[in-house]
Amino acid sequence: MNRIIDITELALRDAHQSLIATRLGIDDMIPACEDLDNAGFWSLECWGGATYDACIRFLNEDPWVRLRTFKSLMPKTPLQMLLRGQNLLGYRHYQDEVVDRFVQKSAENGIDVFRLFDALNDLRNLERSVKAVKKVGKHAQGAISYTVSPIHTTQAYLDQAKRLVEMGCDSICIKDMAALIKPQAAYELVRGIKEYCGEQTRVQLHVHATTGVTMVSLMKAVEAGVDGVDTAVSSMSLGPGHNPTESFVEMLDHTGNATRIDLGRMLRVKEHFSKILPRYREFLSTVTGVETEIFRSQIPGGMLSNMESQLKQQGAADRMHEVLDEIPVVRKDTGYVPLVTPTSQIVGTQAVLNTLMGRYKVLTGEFADLMLGYYGAAPGELNPEVVEMARRHAKKEPINVRPADLLEPEWGKLRAAALPLEGCDGSDEDVLTYALFPQVAPKFFASRHEGPRNVGKDPATGASETNIPEGHPGKIT
Amino acid sequence: MNRIIDITELALRDAHQSLIATRLGIDDMIPACEDLDNAGFWSLECWGGATYDACIRFLNEDPWVRLRTFKSLMPKTPLQMLLRGQNLLGYRHYQDEVVDRFVQKSAENGIDVFRLFDALNDLRNLERSVKAVKKVGKHAQGAISYTVSPIHTTQAYLDQAKRLVEMGCDSICIKDMAALIKPQAAYELVRGIKEYCGEQTRVQLHVHATTGVTMVSLMKAVEAGVDGVDTAVSSMSLGPGHNPTESFVEMLDHTGNATRIDLGRMLRVKEHFSKILPRYREFLSTVTGVETEIFRSQIPGGMLSNMESQLKQQGAADRMHEVLDEIPVVRKDTGYVPLVTPTSQIVGTQAVLNTLMGRYKVLTGEFADLMLGYYGAAPGELNPEVVEMARRHAKKEPINVRPADLLEPEWGKLRAAALPLEGCDGSDEDVLTYALFPQVAPKFFASRHEGPRNVGKDPATGASETNIPEGHPGKIT
Numbered sequence: 001m002n003r004i005i006d007i008t009e010l011a012l013r014d015a016h017q018s019l020i021a022t023r024l025g026i027d028d029m030i031p032a033c034e035d036l037d038n039a040g041f042w043s044l045e046c047w048g049g050a051t052y053d054a055c056i057r058f059l060n061e062d063p064w065v066r067l068r069t070f071k072s073l074m075p076k077t078p079l080q081m082l083l084r085g086q087n088l089l090g091y092r093h094y095q096d097e098v099v100d101r102f103v104q105k106s107a108e109n110g111i112d113v114f115r116l117f118d119a120l121n122d123l124r125n126l127e128r129s130v131k132a133v134k135k136v137g138k139h140a141q142g143a144i145s146y147t148v149s150p151i152h153t154t155q156a157y158l159d160q161a162k163r164l165v166e167m168g169c170d171s172i173c174i175k176d177m178a179a180l181i182k183p184q185a186a187y188e189l190v191r192g193i194k195e196y197c198g199e200q201t202r203v204q205l206h207v208h209a210t211t212g213v214t215m216v217s218l219m220k221a222v223e224a225g226v227d228g229v230d231t232a233v234s235s236m237s238l239g240p241g242h243n244p245t246e247s248f249v250e251m252l253d254h255t256g257n258a259t260r261i262d263l264g265r266m267l268r269v270k271e272h273f274s275k276i277l278p279r280y281r282e283f284l285s286t287v288t289g290v291e292t293e294i295f296r297s298q299i300p301g302g303m304l305s306n307m308e309s310q311l312k313q314q315g316a317a318d319r320m321h322e323v324l325d326e327i328p329v330v331r332k333d334t335g336y337v338p339l340v341t342p343t344s345q346i347v348g349t350q351a352v353l354n355t356l357m358g359r360y361k362v363l364t365g366e367f368a369d370l371m372l373g374y375y376g377a378a379p380g381e382l383n384p385e386v387v388e389m390a391r392r393h394a395k396k397e398p399i400n401v402r403p404a405d406l407l408e409p410e411w412g413k414l415r416a417a418a419l420p421l422e423g424c425d426g427s428d429e430d431v432l433t434y435a436l437f438p439q440v441a442p443k444f445f446a447s448r449h450e451g452p453r454n455v456g457k458d459p460a461t462g463a464s465e466t467n468i469p470e471g472h473p474g475k476i477t
Numbered sequence: 478m479n480r481i482i483d484i485t486e487l488a489l490r491d492a493h494q495s496l497i498a499t500r501l502g503i504d505d506m507i508p509a510c511e512d513l514d515n516a517g518f519w520s521l522e523c524w525g526g527a528t529y530d531a532c533i534r535f536l537n538e539d540p541w542v543r544l545r546t547f548k549s550l551m552p553k554t555p556l557q558m559l560l561r562g563q564n565l566l567g568y569r570h571y572q573d574e575v576v577d578r579f580v581q582k583s584a585e586n587g588i589d590v591f592r593l594f595d596a597l598n599d600l601r602n603l604e605r606s607v608k609a610v611k612k613v614g615k616h617a618q619g620a621i622s623y624t625v626s627p628i629h630t631t632q633a634y635l636d637q638a639k640r641l642v643e644m645g646c647d648s649i650c651i652k653d654m655a656a657l658i659k660p661q662a663a664y665e666l667v668r669g670i671k672e673y674c675g676e677q678t679r680v681q682l683h684v685h686a687t688t689g690v691t692m693v694s695l696m697k698a699v700e701a702g703v704d705g706v707d708t709a710v711s712s713m714s715l716g717p718g719h720n721p722t723e724s725f726v727e728m729l730d731h732t733g734n735a736t737r738i739d740l741g742r743m744l745r746v747k748e749h750f751s752k753i754l755p756r757y758r759e760f761l762s763t764v765t766g767v768e769t770e771i772f773r774s775q776i777p778g779g780m781l782s783n784m785e786s787q788l789k790q791q792g793a794a795d796r797m798h799e800v801l802d803e804i805p806v807v808r809k810d811t812g813y814v815p816l817v818t819p820t821s822q823i824v825g826t827q828a829v830l831n832t833l834m835g836r837y838k839v840l841t842g843e844f845a846d847l848m849l850g851y852y853g854a855a856p857g858e859l860n861p862e863v864v865e866m867a868r869r870h871a872k873k874e875p876i877n878v879r880p881a882d883l884l885e886p887e888w889g890k891l892r893a894a895a896l897p898l899e900g901c902d903g904s905d906e907d908v909l910t911y912a913l914f915p916q917v918a919p920k921f922f923a924s925r926h927e928g929p930r931n932v933g934k935d936p937a938t939g940a941s942e943t944n945i946p947e948g949h950p951g952k953i954t
């Protein structure tokens with residue numbers, strides 16, 4: 001009897017977020033939904049992360065309609081989202097009532113599994129969202145943002161896992177966004193969680209493929225007893241994305257493990273996306289191969305090209321190597337924060353400034369906030385001199401409380417500000433859109449009636465498909 | 478104490494053969510040589526396979542000069558070549574004296590490690606070349622062409638490995654050109670050879686990356702005690718190529734195994750080839766991602782696009798799926814030959830013909846020869862009805878002897894035919910060039926004085942670099 005390994009398919013969220021800057025339009029996903037829903041996945045990640053932002057900013061697409069479309073087309077398989085704890089899908093902390101309402105509406109519209117993470121692994125930033133998910137009776141998966149540093153010992157992660165279980169999480173996710181987890185480390189961490197939190201603790205491993213080692217880490221995780229893994233259909237895999245689903249299925253042959261995946265269905269999904277992807281060529285990540293330098297810089301692929309363009313704007317394109325040397329210094333001063341949204345941007349930008357202007361001669365507001373505790377508690381010790389600089393720069397005192405505890409109730413104010421906007425339909429969903437992206441939401445509400453915009457282009461002619469057919473399920477009618 | 482795993486770097490031969498149709502010019506390889514030679518490899522594969530053919534056919538480059546250039550630039554690390562046993566680097570069997578002379582000249586010009594294989598795993602086709610290599614005091618690596626079929630049991634491979642050792646091979650290579658070897662199979666085969674042939678038997682694993690599982694197979698081979706593996710620098714890896722060298726080095730962390738590779742050197746090699754590769758875009762394999770369908774068709778990536786163009790020429794591009802279904806039938810009738818040069822082409826073309834014209838209504842001459850034993854003994858039982866059809870078609874009787882035993886001494890004749898050719902310098906090397914490629918050699922001899930032609934193009938302007946600078950080590954002076 002083979003042990004069954006569950007798979008979460010990432011094609012509809014993280015895969016296109018990583019490979020084509022989250023630009024995949026709903027009409028290019030719909031044709032794959034029936035096969036995906038019947039292919040035997042434990043869950044289908046299809047919402048959250050950067051997709052909400054991309055929907056309203058670039059695709060004139062209502063993210064809530066997208067979610068309901070998915071739910072209607074994929075009724076059999078649990079739908080999964082990625083949620084940044086108290087940040088939800090935005091870039092600040094929200095007051096608890098907003099968190100509750102967001103989770104409730106996400107569940108109502110179709111989300112079954114909530115993967116919850118905090119960039120600093122400050123679990124106080126996850127408490128409220130875990131509670132909210134449990135209150136609506138859905139699966140709360142608590143994620144550990146994986147990084148490598150002198151203070152991120154296996155035992156530190158095991159303690160975090162145990163606290164996530166105690167907080168009520170239904171499963172634990174090891175979330176390795178930069179592809180840093182090597183095979184032996186994956187084995188020890190999975191085995192460790194099982195032994196420390198109990199064998200019944202459900203463990204899922206999320207890895208990207210960028211460094212070229214993580215397919216092996218998945219195998220070692222399987223040997224260590226992992227319950228589920230994340231992969232993406234082969235035509236939407238590798239580079240800054242993930243390991244290929246079909247290869248994962250095949251590699252388990254004769255190992256005593258197996259999956260429930262129907263490879264015939266996946267061949268159709270693969271062929272669909274391999275036809276679609278060339279239309280998004282202009283958004284394709286410049287990182288397409290394997291980048292083992294990430295083991296030193298820890299900067300994920302996407303962030304690297306970000307910093308390159310910052311340097312270019314300053315006429316200092318040749319100083320990338322200095323920036324890569326500065327990043328570990330800055331990261332140490334922050335108490336070794338994991339580098340994931342938003343900390344990867346904050347640390348990366350500060351390293352660029354340090355290189356160009358002299359170390360900490362100029363601080364960004366975000367970096368000061370990070371040093372002063374406004375994103376939460378750092379994993380390790382902060383450099384007190386840099387904290388002092390941040391205090392003087394930002395003219396704010398450091399905080400020790402959970403950042404959201406400083407917030408006044410805000411739902412009423414958000415609602416009052418959203419409702420008068422042209423095109424706002426008065427729903428809680430629209431208020432949430434405004435709450436998350438107050439700059440973008442007004443424009444989106446006003447143009448929403450025009451329907452989703454597909455930003456793909458014919459690879460031969462360069463022609464855009466500007467009009468989505470009437471009666472299209474992605475169109476608001 | 479870590480166990481050391483040896484690595485053979487493939488950048489200079491199999492990597493560019495797999496990724497850009499063997500088109501890499503010598504002047505694009507030279508800048509990487511010093512770093513490659515000092516990076517700590519067990520050997521550098523840089524010659525043989527299709528490179529000899531590509532040199533004289535496309536690059537106006539003397540393959541022997543290329544080899545001497547490599548030897549002068551990389552004096553520290555053993556240089557390795559791939560040799561198709563009694564076929565040498567051509568497409569027919571050669572009489573034993575030609576084999577002896579080819580091996581002797583290869584050794585004289587710089588080859589230290591000879592990897593010897595036969596497409597049918599008929600070891601009679603390797604006997605002479607193994608002897609020739611031992612006679613010149615070089616390393617003879619006997620390769621098993623890996624395939625999957627009902628008759629290719631682990632025991633059958635173990636028997637082959639033992640016979641290779643008995644023939645005098647210094648090491649055994651498991652050569653998996655289609656990326657078919659799954660992790661557990663790799664473990665069992667490596668462990669099996671060690672146990673069956675003795676732990677001192679040196680085992681090397683050569684895998685391609687096409688199916689997305691073989692990086693894991695490399696890890697399982699390490700766990701099973703493999704001595705060496707083949708990888709390619711990351712910027713020349715994946716797709717129909719190989720697993721990335723740097724990732725292999727990194728993934729061994731904390732496993733009790735390590736390599737001698739200098740990653741600083743490899744970063745420079747990586748950056749060099751990532752700059753060079755876009756110039757060869759027009760030759761880039763259309764297979765760039767992961768193709769797990771190979772587990773069923775067993776057709777390597779390169780062959781697939783070959784058959785697609787055959788079908789297109791016949792206006793039957795839509796019948797690819799039928800051809801893929803026909804291949805296993807044809808392969809069974811041939812006694813389950815491994816699909817590697819030249820059997821992959823022979824079986825693939827026959828499957829196309831069967832699909833278009835009806836099964837075995839038309840036979841190619843090569844397919845008839847294969848059925849009649851003119852390539853050697855098949856691994857399994859031939860379909861006697863198809864053998865009879867081949868006999869009638871080719872008007873030849875089946876043979877049981879080693880094919881080369883039917884050949885008359887031919888060196889004198891080859892020499893007599895080569896010497897009068899315009900531009901032939903009378904050397905044994907030139908006679909061998911003529912012997913291997915009698916159609917192409919005359920043109921090459923005549924134009925050789927013009928020097929190597931780089932077929933890369935500026936990716937922005939499309940401009941060719943037609944003139945290699947004077948005094949260039951790749952230029953014959």
Ligand SMILES: [Co+2]
Pocket residue numbers: 014176177206208
């Ligand atoms: Co991710």
Ligand SMILES: [Co+2]
Pocket residue numbers: 491653654683685
């Ligand atoms: Co190969």
